[in-house]
Amino acid sequence: MTTASPPLPAPAPRTTYGQVLAEPRFRLLFLTRTIGITADSLRITTFSALVYSGTGSALLSALAFGAGFLPQLLGSLLFGSLADRFPPRALIAGGYLLEGTAAALLALVRMPVAAGLAVVAVLALATPAFGGASARLVARWLSGDAYVLGRSLNSMASSGAQLFGLTLGGAAVAAVGPRAALAAGAVMHLLCAAAVRLRLPRLAAEPEAGGGGAMRTSLRGTGALLRHRPVRRLLFAQWLPSAFVAGAEGLIIAYAGSHGFPSGSYAVLMAALPVGMLLGDLLVGRRLRPATRERMVVPLIALMGLPLAGFAADPGRPLSAALLLLSGSGFAYGLGLQREFLAALPEQGQGQAFGLLGSGNMTFQGLGPAFFGTIGAFTGTGWAMALAGLGALLTATWILTWRRTDPGEPTHPTPEP
Known part of the structure; x- marks a missing residue:
């Protein structure tokens, strides 16, 4: 027999954005995420421009623009459980470090287009684990209306940073060329990694529920959520x-x-x-x-x-x-x-x-x-x-x-x- 769903707790009193940003741990995640999204948008624009300037192919340029999006779902299915299995500070800092390294490779190494697309796609496979760990910390540190406004701030920062990053990418490519622009994005990601590593408190990973490797646990967890x-x-x-x-x-x-x-x-x-x-x-x-x-x-x-x-x-x-x-x-x-x-x-x-x-x-x-x-x-x-x-x-x-x-x-x- 189907049981009635427990009612949601009553909404908490309204909070202000200032109160949310007063939480120093959230503020650090918010600022580094904003810089990181700006750097991501910069990388997307400049890598696409780099591919087009080298090949003259609109198709390959479009693939370079979108290569970081579609693989993320596969990454979530196969590696999503890592967001809970690893200490969040190491995982988030490692994510920024990996993004910075990928941007530096694209900037400094003259590789075939297929290899560059593979670098971006591999990075996209790991992205859900980094983002999931950060979102889990926000849910832990903010509650009630503060959590909702925290998500609102992240959404606004995401929109603004994407817009700014795409605009900055176009200006940077015109001013210094795509490789130098990619290098600038790499530096931004590395600064985010250093800030998280030095300023975010060290927290333990969640206790594991059940055994199995990361892929098996990820697939099992995704199945439970979707069912x-x-x-x-x-x-x-x-x-x-x-x-x-x-x-x-x-x-x-x-x-x-x-x-x-x-x-x-x-x-x-x-x-x-x-x-x-x-x-x-x-x-x-x-x-x-x-x-x-x-x-x-x-x-x-x-x-x-x-x-x-x-x-x-x-x-x-x-x-x-x-x-x-x-x-x-x-x-x-x-x-x-x-x-x-x-x-x-x-x-x-x-x-x-x-x-x-x-x-x-x-x-x-x-x-x-x-x-x-x-x-x-x-x-x-x-x-x-x-x-x-x-x-x-x-x-x-x-x-x-x-x-x-x-x-x-x-x-x-x-x-x-």
Whole structure:
């Protein structure tokens, strides 16, 4: 017989961003993560430019741009348990060290394109373990509304750092060339590794539940998470909306070109989404109470999709930018799911769960542009972007349905023996 799911604890009183940043351990993780994402974006841009300058191939340049995304899901499946099996300080510092080493290799060693792509792909396989360990520490050190705002700060920093890193990458390539720009990114990663190693407290790894190697434990843990309906629902609730919007985002350049917009105007449209994300997170995180954020999940996902539906009418430049800005602001829906997601996770293995969340998100965001780009070849870019918006609206409807008709399951996955 199915038992009723224990109710979530009542939302904690509203916290401020200043109170969250007052926690020195979180502040260190936040600052190093912001610098690290900037360096990642710098590496992505400059490596893609390096490949294009050496080969003249748009395809190889695109592969260089995306090589660090899709392998992350495989890395989470095979190595995600390392986020809980190793001491977090060593794992996080080692992750920055590995990223810095990879960037230095790309900058200093003249290797074949295939070898460079392999370096980036191997790094992507290990990324979920590093990110999962960091997210596990945030969940340990922040609680209640402070945890939600901590995730909000990380989301805003991620958007801002990606935007800044991509812009910096273009400027650096033009000023000093791609190899020197890659070397600068390597230095940034190495500084992050040193800061974590010297300033983050030394913590022990979690006690292991059951035996087995890293791959077996990772596969078993991922299976347990995905078989548990509340966790599975919350994972897809966070993966799907961003995948649909990423699908539309991947068509912005083609939309601008097919509609005769002036050269370079696509950059304004590309920037509108992350700017909207920053504004949405800031507004929802600062102005809304915890319970209100959780009630706003479905309306905010609808806000992601509705503006994209407007591209079926082929809007001009100003209206297109406004629609993308509105769509980006809906990304703040994730703040309303953080407390519920954390409550659904098992006591052990949270690092792997956070790694799976991040790697799945990157993978779905990589698949979205490919899927809707294919549709756009037949329907035109405007209609394809509108269909991506429809996908987000259908996701909002699905979430609304299961929130109203929850069958009531145990909060945490049952670990396998």
